[in-house]
Every structure is written in C-alpha cells, then in structure tokens.
Amino acid sequence: MTNVTVLGAGAWGTTFGQVLADAGNDVTMWAIEPEIVEGIRDHHHNGVRLPSVEQLPANMTATGDRAEAVRDAEIIVVAIAAQAARRALADFRDLIPERAIVVSLMKGIERGTNKRMDEVVREALDLPENRFVAVSGPNLSKEIAAREPSATVVASTNPYAAAKVANACSTSYFHPFTSTDVIGLEMCGSLKNVVALAVGMARGAGYGENTAAMIETRGLAELTALGKAAGADPKTFAGLAGVGDLIATCGSPLSRNYTFGANLGKGLTVEEATRVSNGVAEGVPTTDAVVALGDQLHVPTPLAFAMSHVLHEGISCEQMLGELFGTEITAE
Ligand SMILES: NC(=O)C1=CN([C@@H]2O[C@H](COP(=O)(O)OP(=O)(O)OC[C@H]3O[C@@H](n4cnc5c(N)ncnc54)[C@H](OP(=O)(O)O)[C@@H]3O)[C@@H](O)[C@H]2O)C=CC1
Ligand SMILES: O=C(CO)COP(=O)(O)O
Structure with missing residues (x-):
C-alpha cells in the first residue's frame, strides 16, 4: 500500500484516483474548489467532474490544503489542465517530499514555450528526471470510471520509478505497460x-x-x-x-x-x-x-x-x- 496524492480532481484525475484506490493505495485528491473537496471527502462523490460514479472508494479522500495534500505522499500525480499546470505547480515547489515520484497524466503542449508536460512539470517543481513518470494511453475517463477493461503506458527514464507507478495503478480492469520513452x-x-x-x-x-x-x-x-x-x-x-x-x-x-x-x-x-x-x-x-x-x-x-x-x-x-x-x- 502506497500513499498517493492526485493534484486536480477533474474527470481523469478523479478516475485515476479511483484506479489507484482500487489497487489498494491510500489516495488523497487535492482540488481548489471547496465543493469538490467536500464532495469527495464527505460523500465519496465528485458531482462536478465525475457525476457518473455514485460512490468513490472509501480509501479515497480529499483536501484543499496544499501542504497537507502532499506531506506524506510517495507518489504525486498531476492531472491539471495543461496550460494551467506550470502556474498551479509553482505553489507546490517547496512542498513536495524529497523522494516522491511525480506522475503526469496531462496531454498537451504549453502554448508560448512549446514545451511538453514532462518539461513543464520538471521545471516547475525543479524535479530530477529520475523522479518523473508519464502515463498515457487510450483512457477515456468515463469508461475507466465504469471499470471497463483498458490498458495504458507508464513511462520513465528510470525503470524503477515506472515499475513503482505501474504497480500502484494495476487493477483487474486497468493494465499498465512500462516504457522508457517519455518524449x-x-x-x-x-x-x-x-x-x-x-x-x-x-x-x-x-x-x-x-x-x-x-x-x-x-x-x-x-x-x-x-x-x-x-x-x-x-x-x-x-x-x-x-x-x-x-x-x-x-x-x-x-x-x-x-x-x-x-x-x-x-x-x-x-x-x-x-x-x-x-x-x-x-x-x-x-x-x-x-x-x-x-x-x-x-x-x-x-x-x-x-x-x-x-x-x-x-x-x-x-x-x-x-x-x-x-x-x-x-x-x-
Ligand atoms: N478525461 C480523460 O479521459 C483523460 C484526460 N487526460 C488528460 O488529463 C488532464 C486533465 O484532464 P481532466 O481531468 O479530464 O480534465 P477536466 O477538465 O475534467 O479537469 C481539469 C482539471 O484541471 C484543474 N485546473 C484547471 N485550471 C487550474 C488551475 N489554474 N489551477 C489548478 N487546477 C486547475 C481543474 O480544476 P477545477 O475543477 O478546480 O477547475 C480540474 O481539476 C488533461 O491534460 C487531459 O488531456 C488524459 C487521459 C484521459
Ligand atoms: O485522452 C483521452 C483518451 O485517452 C481523453 O480525450 P479527451 O481529453 O478528448 O476527452
């Protein structure tokens, strides 16, 4: 069992949180909007971004407090709209535990800099390459939220980090493959x-x-x-x-x-x-x-x-x- 925190309780962030919880991890969602935090923490429901799931797992909670969200996290998953990621992550720069692995679920290129999300996340958090992991695949959130069978790819230049994240998100319905090709x-x-x-x-x-x-x-x-x-x-x-x-x-x-x-x-x-x-x-x-x-x-x-x-x-x-x-x- 691993402590995992997901930054951003949108449709995919919340769905991936459910996958991680189903895999047996303790999951904390971080969101800005109090309505989303209260919904997940008190009612195990994200009525704003993922209403199709009536009851999120019991081992999934939420907070709006940045320091509390990441304090004990071994894996930190970023699921924020790509163009907002750099700004949002700046507030976490001094809070991320020294050895935590940071995972990006985001699919976008930053306008203005033309940078990929691996570059944006690593720059924003001053994160070494061996602690960065990307997850991407045919993963329409609503289908995975309904626990329909699907697979994804977990990539890192550090095979240990990729294996740790792949193990953390492996369930009977969600199958991760690993790769070293982050780019x-x-x-x-x-x-x-x-x-x-x-x-x-x-x-x-x-x-x-x-x-x-x-x-x-x-x-x-x-x-x-x-x-x-x-x-x-x-x-x-x-x-x-x-x-x-x-x-x-x-x-x-x-x-x-x-x-x-x-x-x-x-x-x-x-x-x-x-x-x-x-x-x-x-x-x-x-x-x-x-x-x-x-x-x-x-x-x-x-x-x-x-x-x-x-x-x-x-x-x-x-x-x-x-x-x-x-x-x-x-x-x-
Ligand atoms: N949905 C899907 O099927 C999949 C999505 N992805 C990728 O995952 C990423 C997130 O997608 P998804 O969760 O579906 O998107 P949503 O539109 O459902 O949610 C976007 C998330 O970004 C947050 N956000 C936006 N602006 C800011 C900001 N300035 N500061 C902090 N947080 C912010 C939102 O917070 P708030 O709710 O407070 O606005 C929300 O949590 C995207 O890059 C997407 O391409 C990848 C695979 C599948
Ligand atoms: O990335 C996705 C499926 O893999 C989700 O696509 P959309 O962001 O267009 O909903």
Missing part, C-alpha cells in the same frame, strides 16, 4: 488531441469513415514525424499511447476534443464550442504549440496548421480538408 508518450498524447479535433469536425460536418481514416492516418504520420524530430522512439507511435489512443479519441463522443471538433463541424463557433465543452479540450491551445514546435524542429505540420486556421480564422471543414494536401501529388 514519445508525451508527443503521442498531446498531438492526437489535435487530430481528434479535425476528425470530430469532419464527423460533425457529416463525413464518414473514409474521411475519418484519412485524417487519422495523415495525423499519425504528422505526429510520428514531429515526435521523431523531438527525440521519441518511433515504436511508441505504433503502440497503445500512439495509434491506440488515436483510435479511442478520434472514435468516441466521450472525447472532449472529438466533441469540440464535432461541434465546430456542425457550425458552432470556437466560443460556443468552448462554452458547451464538458471539461478541457487540450487540443485547442495545443494546436498553436504544435505549429510552433513544427517550425522550431523544421517538420511540416499541415494538419495542425489547418486546424489553427479553423480555430483563429473560422475556416470551414471543406477548407480545412483542402489545406491538408495542397495540389501537388507526392509519394505517401
């Missing part, structure tokens, strides 16, 4: 959200399987090229965190990114789609960061580029698809 994991999880926006948009506009498959496959090529240039192991892109997560996210209305895109495809503006989104759609701010990262690493990112025109200039789905390939015929 690959981060790139897959972040970039597939941009692809899901585009697939969702095509679906919302009424297009079928061929169009979805076209965007997914070209999106996979784009995220593989960018990931390789960033230092990822190409094998990661063919695994659960790569093509696996792409399939889950691009194929499900449970995905906030897919749904955001679908709403754009149906004619909603970015503001309207943001208003009705059921949680953070990380692909929206990450799109600009992917374009900037592509420029930085000299890798073409036509899909992210076209999606940035959708988000900033309001171009239609047809125009977005038209921008993907240009007019020149090339080898695949």
